[in-house]
Amino acid sequence: MFRRSEQDRRPQVQIFVDGVAVAARQGDTVSAALLASGRDARRSTAVSGAPRLPYCMMGVCFDCLVTIDGVGNRQGCLVPVAEGMQVEIQKGRREIGR
Amino acid sequence: MSVAPKREDYDVVVIGAGPAGLAATATSAEAGLTTLLLDENIGPGGQVFRAISSTPVTDRNQLGADYWVGADLVQALRASNAEVIHRATVWSLDRNLDIAVSTGGASAFVKAKRVILATGALERPFPIPGWTLPGVMTAGAAQTMLKSSGLVPDGRTVIAGQGPLLWLLAAQILRLGGRIDRILDTTERRNYFAALPHAFAFLTSPYFTKGLVMMREVKAKVQVVSGVTELSASGEGQLASVSYVAGGKRETIPADLLLLHQGVVPNVNLAMAAGIEHRWDDLQLCWSPVLDAGGNSSVAGIAVAGDGAGIGGANAAVVRGRIAARAAVEALAPAAAAKLATMAALRSDLAKAERGRPFLDTLFRPASQFRIPSDDTIVCRCEEVTAKDVLDSVAIGATGPNQLKAYRRTGMGPCQGRLCGLTVTELMAQARGKTPQEIGYYRLRAPVKPITLAELAAVPKTEDDVKAVVRG
Amino acid sequence: MRIEYDVAVVGGGLLGSAIAWGLGRLGKSVAVLDEGDITKRASRANFALVWVQSKGLGMPAYTIWTVQASQAWGRLAFELKQQTGLDVALQQNGGFHLTLGEDEFGQRTELVKRMHNQTGAADYKMEMLSASEVKKSLPLIGPEVSGGSYCPLDGHVNSLRTFRAFHTGFKAFGIDYFPERPVSAIGKSGGEFRLTTPTGELRAAKIVLAAGNANQALAPMVGLYAPMGPTRGQVVVTERTMPFLPHPLTTIRQTDEGTVMIGDSKEDELDDRTLKPPISGVMADRAQRMFPHLSRLNVVRSWSGIRVMPQDGFPIYDQSETHPGAFVACCHSGVTLASNHAFEIARMVAQGALEPELVGAFSASRFGRAGAANDSGY
Incomplete structure (x- = not known):
């Protein structure tokens, strides 16, 4: 859906998405990194299970909700990636203790 | 990485580091007031100057001169001694000017003598059939990715809607080598006539030439369909096609990405939760706070500046930020106000910056079927x-x-x-x-952004607060 | 618009709606006069418990009335489902009141003892359980939980959906619902009640005042008395999470949608537009001590509401001596007692007289006696 511009010289950052290594860039938000990765990053909603991807990328729509380092329902569009970060695509309601 | 505020009390707390917030903070801090700027994003700039200090898009022509104006504002901010905290989410503001802010998973509580809300705008909802499908995003979302991560669409991409930002985004995507298959312009034809009385002001405003050049640039490369009266997205669990009607003819085109935009509206949640009176704006079709000429709201001590005060664009936002800050300085340190630009000069700047706005508001008033x-x-x-x-x-x-x-x-x-x-x-x-x-509107209350229960639990409390909850 | 009704119900909240729905169910022609979008509505600011334990200390009749309501709720939920297709998610598998620390446990034990010693109260089981006993039913409790009381009759319901079901049911029963028509004056002439509203007069043979705390002002217009003592309560609501709480608690419940509601405060403050974050903080702190895993959940909303509260905490059901056909009903527990309102109170209003053996104890004449204290269990 998206590709990176050739002029992007930012250093690489490795994150893990559902356990798979994904190359991101320093300064990416988790949502941007997911969309750039080309992986299926669709979450499913807590209400009907409908698939969603980020809509606004500016912190207002909450369609970018994702589990980051074991904590569910984080706004992926507001959290910058960090080396070794564990990201999990969330399915449905947040799980207990996550 | 995130830090808590250094003090418990400030003369001025500014919320939001977009054009209005940057200008207000620098002005207030230069005048010697203890000033705290709280912003939710990773870096300064708000939406319009998003990633201004970190964008990987280094070719200045690609994002355009209007974008790089933001760098000067950031420089002015850094030259001042204002305290700035990013990734800080303000979740409560009340009539006593008590502020609760979440930074790095913990909340801090500060009190201000004056608060300047510069929470900006968000994109107007564009509720068409299929707008929740993966692959449908706002134009602003695409622009955010473009500015902050140098990402451009590379699948089959349709942009639909209307307004200056739509054309700017299209031009930026093309300049960065991204793909746009079609632009569907939903501007109502009758709006052109309605906007005519405001045309002279617009023709002599800076928007005019810039806008015209940009539209030409885009139209030379992308098929633009105007007069679109119906629009829908469809697909099974993922966007597959975009359907539209123009000139009475329906067409369906395959698409991987649909970017929607029909203008921006004030982001009112924090202001409303603070109890600030708002009114429906019949021209801009949104809620705007009721403000005096200094940007002061119905709640004593809280001013609203920038697009959160009614959509006026980035240039107007900067001036409104300075006006609100000057009003704060006049109230708290009148002697220091003498060093600042006079209110009369600022008002004249504002009139200049707002020139052409009624034309844009009328021309790009979104059609009822899309609202x-x-x-x-x-x-x-x-x-x-x-x-x-x-x-x-x-x-x-x-x-x-x-x-x-x-x-x-x-x-x-x-x-x-x-x-x-x-x-x-x-x-x-x-x-x-x-x-x-x-x-009317939803009655809004704190927390205006979600915070964890643990953060809420850590709010300082008294014996009486406990007694109000614990009972046999 | 029709101007003549068998009954006009003043107030379209849960209490007025339950009575109106019950009257419609009996074939009466009913008008419901309600306020608009912004008003102090307990119907959308309640904790949605269908609750028995600890209610009625100081008034055994209230315990009996509450137990009866709890037992009739299943029928109400069933009839609403039949009529409207809406499942109000009634769950009555017992509820807990958890205590933190030994002092609270001791106080609760005292209360349970006093409840059981009260003569004339309904015979229901409310017992103290140790922390380890509680843990068998609520495995996720934290180490600070010292135990709690349990009552098998307790439960909860989706109160907003119940409200919607009543209003949906109005249509089927031919009940006229008039929002934005607050009643400013009531007179009686020619055997009819005449109710003054901003958009004209409405006439009815009987009236039921079910306007919450506003009953205090309306009741004297028809020779009735409804002394109220409202308080404010705050509630915190989290995002949706997977089910973890199999029973409702006095202060924590998980809705059928998955959100967790955390209550509640009792404040001498009647502005429902504002909140006190420190009070939400106390509630949040207690909730995470009861269930430590909740600490990571996000709070997405909080609100405050004004309790409808008769001065002594017990319900008021009364009929006018001077204006026959005028009734007043107000109580704090509009959710718990909804079944009684829909079935019993509606039946009595339709008959034209309250039955002393069922609701005689709730007459406002009791306020003539001195020394009625608020000790109803809230």
Whole structure:
């Protein structure tokens, strides 16, 4: 859906998405990194299970909700990636203790 | 990485580091007031100057000269001694000017003598059939990715809607080598005539030439369909095609990405939760705070600047930020105000910056079918409530957004009404034959952004607070 | 618009709606006069418990009335489902009141003892359980939980959906619902009640005042008395999470949608537009001490509401001596007692007289006696 511009010289950052290594860039938000990765990053909603991807990328729509380092329902569009970060695509309601 | 505020009390707390917030903070701090700037994003700039200090897009022509103006504002901020905290989410502001802010998973509580809200704008909801499908995003979302991560669309991409930002985004995508298959312009033809009386002011405003050049640049490379009167997205669990009607003819085109935009509206949640009075703006079709000439709201000590005060664009936002800061300086340190630009000069700057705005507002007033959906189109994305659900509720007695919440949970999800509020007000107004002002808006309360229970639990409390809760 | 009704119900909240729905169910022609979008509505600011334990200390009749309501709720939920297709998610598998620390446990034990010693109260089981006993039913409790009281009759319901079901049911029963028509004056002439509203007069043979705390002002217009003592309560609501709480608690419940509601405060403050974050903080702190895993959940909303509260905490049901056909009903527990309102109170209003053996104890004449204290269990 998206590709990176050739002029992007930012250093690489490795994150893990559902356990798979994904190359991101320093300064990416988790949502941007997911969309750039080309992986299926669709979450499913807590209400009907409908698939969603980020809509606004500016912190207002909450369609970018994702589990980051074991904590569910984080706004992926507001959290910058960090080396070794564990990201999990969330399915449905947040799980207990996550 | 995130830090807590250094003090408990400030002369001025500015919320939001977009054009208005940057300008207000620098002005206030230069005048010697203790000033704290709180911003939710990773770096300064807000939406319009997003990633101004970190963008990987280094070719200055690609983002355009208007973008790089932001760098000067950031420089002025850094030259001042204002305290700046990013990734800071303000979740409560009340009439006593007590502020609760979440940074790095913990909340801090500060008190201000004056608060300047510069929470900016968000994109107007664009509730068409299929707008919740993966692959449908706002134009602003694409622009955010472009500015902050140098990402451009590379699948089959359709941009639909209207307004200056849409053309700017299209030009930026093309300059960075991204792909746009078609642009669907939803500007109503009759708006051109309605806007005519404002045309002279517009022709002599800076918007005119810039806009014209940009539209030419885009139209040379992309097929643009104007007069689009219907629009929908479809696909099974993922966007597959975009369907539209123009000139009475329906066409369906395959698409991987649909970018929607029909203007921006004030981001009112924090202001409303603080108890600031708002009114329905019939031209801009949104809620705007009721303000005096200094930007002061109905709550003593709280001013609103920038697009959150009514959409005026980045240049106007900068001036409004300076006006609000000057008003704060006049109130708290009158002697220091002498060093600042005079109110008269600032007002003249503002008039210049707002020149041409009525033309844009009238020309790009979104059509009712794109604001007021029908049938199974989702209105509330969080709780997945459709237009029909809303109308059914009106039929059994819901008179306004708050009764509707009771019936259908609209606005009760995590976005707290930001993506459905305007739609609900206008839909109910139409169904009941009332004005949006009569219908009203959700009653908003803290926390205006979600915080963890642990953070809330850590709020300082007294014996009396405990007694109010613990009982046999 | 029709101007003549068998009954006009003043107030379209849960209490007025339950009575109106019950009257419609009996074939009466009913009008419901309600306020608009912004008003102090306990119907959309309640904790949605269908609750028995600890209610009625100081008034055994209230315990009996509450137990009866709890037992009739299943029928109400069933009839609403039949009529409207809406499942109000009634769950009555017993509820807990958890205590933190030994002092609270001791106080609760005292209360349970006093409840059981009260003569004339309904015979229901409310017992103290140790922390380890509680843990068998609520495995996720934290180490600070010292135990709690349990009552098998307790439960909860989706109160907003119940409200919507009543209003949906109005249509089927031919009940006229008039929002944005607050009543400013009531007179009686020619054997009819005449109710003054901003958009004209409405006439009815009987009236039921079910306007919450506003009953205090309306009741004297028809020779009735409804002394109220409202308080404010705050509630915190989290995002949706997977089910973890199999029973409702006095201060924590998980809705059928998955959100967790955390209550509640009792404040001498009647502005429902504002909140006190420190009070929400106390509630949040207690909730995470009861269930430590909740600490990571996000709070998405909080609100305050004004309790409808008769001065001594017990319900008021009364009929006018001077204006026959005028009734007043107000109580704090509009959710718990909804079944009684829909079935019993509606039946009595339709008959034209309250039955002393069922609701005689709730007459406002009791306020003539001195020394009625608020000790109803809230």
